[in-house]
Amino acid sequence: MEKLPAKTVERLSEYRRTLINCKENGKEYIYSHELAQLHHKTAVQVRRDIMLMGFSGIQRKGYKVKEMIDAIGRILDCKNGQNVGIVGIGHLGTAILQYFTGKRPKLRVVAIFDVDEKKTGREINGVPCYHVDTIPEVVERENIDLGIITVPPKFAKETAEGLINAGIRGILNFTTVPLNVPEDVYLEEYDMITSLEKVAYFARG
Amino acid sequence: MEKLPAKTVERLSEYRRTLINCKENGKEYIYSHELAQLHHKTAVQVRRDIMLMGFSGIQRKGYKVKEMIDAIGRILDCKNGQNVGIVGIGHLGTAILQYFTGKRPKLRVVAIFDVDEKKTGREINGVPCYHVDTIPEVVERENIDLGIITVPPKFAKETAEGLINAGIRGILNFTTVPLNVPEDVYLEEYDMITSLEKVAYFARG
DNA sequence: ATTAAATTGTTAATTTATAAACAAAAAGAT
C-alpha cells in the first residue's frame, strides 16, 4: 500500500491520542472542526487527512470516535505490533519508558539496555534491563524492530551501529550527535533546544 | 525585521549545534555540502538557509565556522537573552534541565517549579526550585519569558494558565494535553509517541 | 413539502518548501 505523506502520518498519530481521550470521556462522535480546534489546525486539514487514510464520517453527525481510532490503527499499527528497545536508561530514557508503558499495545518496549550494573539484570517499569553488550542476541531473540537512543553523546555512534548491526529497522535518536544509517533504516531525530529556540524566536514579536 | 520561515529557523538551530561542535574540534571553515551531509539535507538547502539569514561564505573556501555561529546567533538569540522556567521537575524535566545547562548562554533556565517539598526550596543543577504557587512572583521578578511544561497531564491546563497569567510569551508543552493559549503566546508541542509512530510507520517497507 | 443550516468529501487554487539550474568567483593546473 502507498505510504501517506509524513505530515499526515504525524497528524493521524496526534488525532488518535485525542480520540482515545474523547472515547474515555464517553464521547461517541466528533466533528472535524472540534478535532481541528484541539490541535490548532483547520477543519479542512483534518477532513483531508481523514480522506487520505480512506475513512469516512457521517454527514451532520461527524466521525465515529471508536471507528476512527480503529481506522488510524489500521494505518499506523503493524498487524502483530512492533517491538521497541531503549538504549540508555537515565533520566530521559526513564521518562520515555514510563510515558510509553500501557499507551500503545502495538508498540511494545520489550527491552532496555544500559551499561550501569545497578540497572542491568533486573526489571525497570516491568521491562527487563540488559547490558548493551547483549544487544545482538536480545534484538534478535525479542524481535526488536525499533530503537530509541538516549545514551550520553559520546556513545551515540557506537550505539547506533550496534543497533543497526543487530538488524533494527528504525531509530529515534535523542542524542544530538550526527548519525549515519543505511538507506533501509529510518532515522528520526529530535532536539529540545531546537524546539525551545523556535519558541524563543517566535515568542518575541 | 521580517521573520524567517519556521523550517529555516529550525534548521539554523540545528546547524548551529553542529557548527559549535566543529569549532570545538578546531575546524575553521565548512562547505555547504559538509553541513548538509551532517544533517541529511541537500547542500542547496543549506546555502539557501544561509542566504535567507543574510550571511555569506567565501567561494571555494566555504563558510567561516566562527562567523556563521555568530550570524545564527544574531537571528536566533535575543540581545539580552531570554529566561526560561521549567514546571514539573521529574524525570523529563530533569533531563531537559541537565541537557540545557551551559549549552545556550542566551537561553537561561533561571527557575524550576514543582509541588514536591523534597524538591522545592533548594537548588537542582544550580537552578533554584520554587513552589508552583510562586509562579506569578518569580516569573515577574526573574523576568521569565518562556515556559517548559513537564507536569503530570492532569495539571497541564492549570500550569499553562498560571504561566500565561504570569506574563509568559512562549510555551513548550510536553504533556500531551490540548492547551489553549491567547494569540500573543507562542505554543509548541512535542510528543515522543508521535515521533516513534512515525518511525514505526516508515521503518516497515 | 420546502427551506435553511450544518457538515462531510473532493476538487481546484494558493502558498510554502525543496530542488534544479546556472552564473560568478576563486583556486589550481597546464
Add this chain to the structure above:
DNA sequence: ATCTTTTTGTTTATAAATTAACAATTTAAT
C-alpha cells in the same frame, strides 16, 4: 595566460502542503 574545477549565491522550476471553494447530503425548522 588560459582553462578546468570547485564552490557560493541566486533565480527559476518542481513538488508538497495547505487552504479555499463548493457540491452533496443530512437534519431540523417552518
